[in-house]
Amino acid sequence: MSHASAEYRRRMEAxxxxxxxxxxxxxxxxxLAAILPTNSFYAAKLxxxxxxxxxxxxxxxxxxxxxxxxxxxxxxxxxxANLTWPLEQYVRYHQTxxxxxxxxxxxxxxxxxxxxxxCWQYVLDAANVESADRALLAFSFGPFIGFWxxxxxxxxxGSLSIPGGGMNSMARLDLLQRTxxxxxxxxxxxxxxxxxxxxEHKINLAHFxxxxxxxxGEPGGSMPATRERIESTWNARLTDHSGxxxxxxxxxxxxxxxxxxxxxxxxxxxxxxVDTGEPAGEGELAHLVLTSLGRHGMPVxxxxxxxxxxxxxxKEGPNRFVMLEGGVLGRADDMMxxxxxxxxxxSIEQILHGFPEIVEFRLTARKRGEMDELxxxxxxxxxxxxxxxxxxxxxxxxxxxxQLAAPLSLPRFEGKGERFxxxxxxxxxxx
Numbered sequence: 001m002s003h004a005s006a007e008y009r010r011r012m013e014a015x016x017x018x019x020x021x022x023x024x025x026x027x028x029x030x031x032l033a034a035i036l037p038t039n040s041f042y043a044a045k046l047x048x049x050x051x052x053x054x055x056x057x058x059x060x061x062x063x064x065x066x067x068x069x070x071x072x073x074x075x076x077x078x079x080x081a082n083l084t085w086p087l088e089q090y091v092r093y094h095q096t097x098x099x100x101x102x103x104x105x106x107x108x109x110x111x112x113x114x115x116x117x118x119c120w121q122y123v124l125d126a127a128n129v130e131s132a133d134r135a136l137l138a139f140s141f142g143p144f145i146g147f148w149x150x151x152x153x154x155x156x157x158g159s160l161s162i163p164g165g166g167m168n169s170m171a172r173l174d175l176l177q178r179t180x181x182x183x184x185x186x187x188x189x190x191x192x193x194x195x196x197x198x199x200e201h202k203i204n205l206a207h208f209x210x211x212x213x214x215x216x217g218e219p220g221g222s223m224p225a226t227r228e229r230i231e232s233t234w235n236a237r238l239t240d241h242s243g244x245x246x247x248x249x250x251x252x253x254x255x256x257x258x259x260x261x262x263x264x265x266x267x268x269x270x271x272x273x274v275d276t277g278e279p280a281g282e283g284e285l286a287h288l289v290l291t292s293l294g295r296h297g298m299p300v301x302x303x304x305x306x307x308x309x310x311x312x313x314x315k316e317g318p319n320r321f322v323m324l325e326g327g328v329l330g331r332a333d334d335m336m337x338x339x340x341x342x343x344x345x346x347s348i349e350q351i352l353h354g355f356p357e358i359v360e361f362r363l364t365a366r367k368r369g370e371m372d373e374l375x376x377x378x379x380x381x382x383x384x385x386x387x388x389x390x391x392x393x394x395x396x397x398x399x400x401x402x403q404l405a406a407p408l409s410l411p412r413f414e415g416k417g418e419r420f421x422x423x424x425x426x427x428x429x430x431x
Contacts (some may be wrong), residue, residue, distance in 0.1 A: 009122055012265040013319040020320070024268050025056055027293040034296045039084040041069075042301060059268065060279075064289065065303045067096075070246065071104050080105055080246075084297050094145040096245045106145060106245045107298055113152070115294035116145075116249060119266050120153030123252040126261075127183070127214050127239035131158030135183035135214075138172055138190055141165035145245045146216055150185055159183075169197040176208055183212040188220035188230060189413050195233040196359065196412075205234055216241040219346040222259045222327025225353040240327055242307075247300055248292045254323055259312075261321040266294050269322055270302065271311045274332075283310050283325070287332060306332050308344070334420060336365050336372040341398050345420040348376065351395050355388060357381040360410040366423040377405040 015023070029052045036043050036051060049062050065082075072078040079087065092108040108116065129135065135154050139147035141163065154161040162179050164172045173194060176184065184191065191213060198205050213236050215221040221230075221240030231238050242251035242260055250267045251260040262269040271279065271286035280286035288307040292300050308331065309324040330344030337343075345363050352361050359379040366373050378388060385402040392400040411418070 006121075006125065009125060010318070013122075013261075013321055015320065017313070017320070020264055021056055023265060024293065025053070028056070028059070028268065028291065029053065031293055031296065031299060031301075035084045035299050039082065039299065041082040042299065046301070056268070059270070059291070059302065062302050065300055067104065067246065067304070067306075070300075071102055078105070080107070080298060082298055082300065083107060084299065085109070090297060092148075093143065094148065094245055095143045097144070104246055108295070109297040112295045112297045113149075115266070116149045117153045117156050119249040119263055119294075120149055121157065122263055123214065123239070123241045123249065124153060124157055124159075126252045126255060127212050128237075129154070129157065129159055129183055129212060129214075133183050133212065134160040134162060134179055134181045134209075135185055135212075136162040136164050136172070136176055136179065136181040138164040138184060138186035138194070146243065149243075149249060150214075169194055170201065173198055173201075173203060176210060180209045182209050183214065184210050184234070184236075185214045185216075187217040187413075188215045188226055189218060189419075191215060191230045191234065191238075193412050195230075208234075210234055211236045213238040214241055215239070216243065219328045219330060220349065222253065222257075222324075223346060223350045223353070225350045227257065229353045229356070242328055244305060246298070247290055247303055247305065248295055250290055250292075251324070251327075255319070259323050259325040260327045261319055261323050262290075264321045267292055269311075271309070274308065280311060282312055285310055285329070288324075288328075308332055308335065334422070336374060336424075338372050338374050338398055338400075341396060343372075343374065343396065343398075347396070348374075348392070348400075349419070351392055352376070352378065352388070354391070355380075358388070359407070360405075360412065362405070362410050362419050362421065364421045364423060372424060374400055376400055376402045377410065378402060379405050379407055379410055 032051055045063060070080045070082050072081050089109055090107040091110050092113050094106040095103040137147055137150055151161045162181055164175060195205060213230060213234060215238060220226040221238060227238050240253040240260055243249035250263055254261055268291040270289040272289060273280040274285045274287060286309060288305045288309050290303050290305055307328045309329060312323045312325055314320045314323055330346045334345050335342055348363055352358050357380055362377045364375045378385060383404060385404050389400060389402040
């Protein structure tokens with residue numbers, strides 16, 4: 001069943017917590033009834049759990065799901081462990097990025113894909129994308145699910161979708177201008193990189209028609225300094241979006257630009273406090289755990305996303321879905337303890353983007369004895385790293401080694417930015 005009407009979406013956003021809970025309870029029981037007869041993964045995993053629940057409080061009795069459980073090793077054509085039906089019933093193939101290990105194959109049925117497109121309409125609403133808009137998608141044509149779901153959602157809305165795969169940055173800038181694109185979809189990193197390329201080639205973005213930016217794929221779009229830098233560079237309004245191939249398009253920007261709303265009509269969100277593992281209170285740093293309610297072909301129940309957030313529950317206003325102030329603050333795996341202070345790469349990025357003279361940067365974490373150590377490399381037009389180190393010390397409460405990098409020496413990225421190099425485990429992992 002399609003839930004794509006604007007009236008339905010507004011009604012769902014405006015529900016009070018009790019009504020929303022009733023909706024989620026019914027959807028969750030529908031999910032269990034649909035998948036347990038044939039989904040061997042969850043039939044075994046939930047063998048000791050009720051097949052229907054009477055209250056969402058009972059969800060805490062269900063085990064958590066981790067990504068590592070879903071990856072099937074082996075020869076031939078491994079498929080994710082949590083498929084509900086034979087492959088013949090699936091019509092879409094994608095895969096996770098693999099930046100944190102082996103890529104996970106992702107399959108969707110026609111009904112599941114309809115659900116993806118419906119979820120995306122909330123994102124387009126938040127971005128004020130209309131049928132008259134022309135949207136350029138600066139993503140690859142590969143198995144990255146974000147491009148394909150956004151593309152189909154734009155078509156559903158009646159907007160012109162302009163695929164920008166297989167092009168370098170100059171070609172995309174040319175395509176933006178030739179088509180009169182009014183919206184740009186990309187990662188926060190790539191929005192800044194495109195602007196840098198335009199400046200290098202004396203291209204004036206003020207002559208472009210772009211007035212809307214939808215960013216996804218990495219933290220940044222909900223961080224004030226990053227958002228303001230992108231918006232001022234493009235003279236356009238930015239809307240953040242968050243999702244995952246194995247979960248779905250679960251989050252979209254708050255209209256007041258305070259963070260991300262979780263799409264609670266289609267996902268059950270739980271927040272487990274980082275310090276205790278117990279349900280988190282308002283504003284407490286927490287692990288985000290999600291249950292997808294409309295994806296029966298490849299469901300996830302109580303899925304550990306790996307994202308760290310701070311939840312707030314609006315009690316009034318047109319959108320009462322839980323709000324994550326500042327969006328996704330970072331990944332649990334990326335959190336560092338530097339001289340007793342908890343630090344996320346996104347916190348450093350937020351500070352660095354407050355310096356308009358910083359063109360690019362890279363963060364490297366390594367171990368010095370039992371402690372984490374952080375080095376920040378910057379391409380700085382002013383060639384004055386001391387002022388950056390002073391600001392980091394003031395804002396973070398610790399001394400950080402800031403080193404100058406030669407102009408254009410640091411890598412640029414068209415997809416997810418890989419500015420964080422983690423050497424703490426002895427290898428090199430970028431995220």
